[in-house]
Amino acid sequence: MEDPISIFWFRRDLRLEDNVGFFHALNNSLPVLLSFIFDTEILDSLPEDDARVTFIHQILQKLRYQLQEYHSSIALYHGKPKEIFKQLQKDYNIKKVFTNHDYEPYARKRDRDIAEFLASEGIEFQTYKDQVIFEKNEIVKKDGDPYVVYSPYMRLWKERLKANGLEVFDSKVHFKNLIQHSKLPDLSLSDIGFTESQIKVPELDVSPSRINEYEAKRNDPAAAGTSHLGPHLRFGTVGIRTIVAKAVAEPNETFLQELIWREFFMQILWHYPQTVTEAFKPQYDRIKWRNNEEEFKMWKMGKMSYALVDAGMRQLNATGFMHNRVRMLVASFLCKHLLIDWRWGEAYFAEKLLDYELASNVGNWQWGAGSGVDAAPYFRIFNPMTQAEKFDKDNVYIKKWIREYNTSAYPAPIVDHKEARERALRVYKEGLS
Structure with a gap:
């Protein structure tokens, strides 16, 4: 039988420095195989040029290159995590698997399933706060x-x-415990069904x-x-x-x-994992959203003819980033001016944002809709014009993203602010009464 080993499973901790689970893996008595799984349960719903997948792949290649100095590497796999671990268990004499905690509902279920499978094979599964x-x-x-x-x-x-x-975890002093194998399985973007994105994650x-x-x-x-x-x-x-x-x-x-x-x-x-799909304040799920699909499409494209809203959406579509102040405005506008369900906006941000994180995205969208923890009251409705005057007084940001601004090609607003505000107050009040 092959010599026993342990595995460190990289997930959302793509670094060699101050990585808690990685540190503990290296400090156990067994050689450590490093691994990363391109999880098809997540990837199958993404566009083939997703910028985040490109970024992950590039970072992994950088880490593999750095590890060559230590005659080691990271084994890359593509598939469902449980199936990958079933195969690894056949290929190696695994005694322990180390990784870091993940708190999202899908990840928690995945980790429970992996832990149960590994336990059935007599393999320890150890996870850490990182x-x-x-x-x-x-x-x-x-x-x-x-x-x-x-x-x-x-x-x-x-x-x-x-x-x-703050405790710092210095792993490099233990790199001698890495498996000495620099030819571990590699994958190109095309191997996992993706192409390189033109959108880059900023330094x-x-x-x-x-x-x-x-x-x-x-x-x-x-x-x-x-x-x-x-x-x-x-x-x-x-x-x-x-x-x-x-x-x-x-x-x-x-x-x-x-x-x-x-x-x-x-x-x-x-x-409160239910808040991914349900209002934190349950009464807010009684609101009768208009959910006009044509208006939602126009909002996504940045064609509301409210300049700061449009500039934010165009920045998001072009770069995968939107300034936080503008995020608050576009979320409020969708939920209150258009009366479109916050879950629609949350899903679109999930598709586009380079920094998409489920907890913050759901939390901030529910904040904007008034339905979340510590949320803005429903009657707080941002005025898009005064927001632009306050935060982009000279229209520098607006003009950067809306080339047709202040020309005949930039039409009248899709909704009247005063009328939309009164409608939102009425619909919210009816839903919450």
């Missing part, structure tokens, strides 16, 4: 109930961080100057003030502990609090 500072029940009220309001959650989160500090910028400028620039969609941290946290090309350490070191409270919002929504999804 993508957040605090998870699950670690930040809850004194009675054990989860927080559903951000501010007290944020205050306790900061207190716990100050008390606990991460968390320099001290970027962090310190964040508060001043974060509401200006025309300013180069964003770190582009989202997709890098989403796919784990950088560790959350590294980023929090930078935010604390500067220090920048606003930047840190945005990171805490991410964890707030993750614990909401953990405690």
Whole structure:
């Protein structure tokens, strides 16, 4: 029989530095085979030129190249995870599988299935907290109930961080425990049914100057003030502990609090997984959405003739990114001006956003619709014109994305703001009464 080994399974933690599960895998007594599975349960619903798949593939190739220095690599597989593990169990004498926690409903079910299969084969399945500072029940009220309001959650989160500090996991000192095999299975994009996307994930910028400028620039969609941290946290090309350490070191409270919002929504999804498809406040599911498909199509294309809304949607379609201030406006516009179900907008963002993360996307869309935790009240309806005047006074952002702006080619708005506002108030009030 072959010598026993352990496996580390990369998922949304695509880095070799400060990776908790990877660190623990290397610190066990068995040689470690590194693996990544292109999961067909996820990929089969994506367009063939999906930018996120291109990004994942490129990062994996970079990691494989880095690991050559240690005479090792990452084995790439394509299929359903359980079927892949059944095959691995036949090919290797596996004793342990290591990975990091994932909190989304699909991932939780997948991991339960994998754990049951591995246990039936006498194989340990060990998972670790890696993508957040605090998870699950670690930040809850004194009675054990989860927080559903951000501010007290944020205050306790900061207190716990100050008390606990940040632990760094240095894996490189243990790289000698990697399996010495640089010819592990590889896959091209075409092997998994994809082509290279023309949309690129921007480079991460968390320099001290970027962090310190964040508060001043974060509401200006025309300013180069964003770190582009989202997709890098989403796919784990950088560790959350590294980023929090930078935010604390500067220090920048606003930047840190945005990171805490991410964890707030993750614990909401953990405690209330039904919110992926149901309103957190159940009475909001009584709202009679208009769900006009032609208006939804126009919204997606950025052809509402409300300039800041249109500019945001065109930026999203062209780059996979939308400024956060503008995201709030386009979400409010869809739900309240058009009375289109927030789930339609959430699904479109899921298709387009490079930094798509289920917890934050659902949390923010429900916030915009008024149905979520700590949400804006239903009668708070953004005025698209005053929002443009406030956040893009000189039309720099608008003109960048709407070339026909202020010409005869840019028609009158698809809906009247005042009439749409009154209609939304009436329909919401009827649904909630």
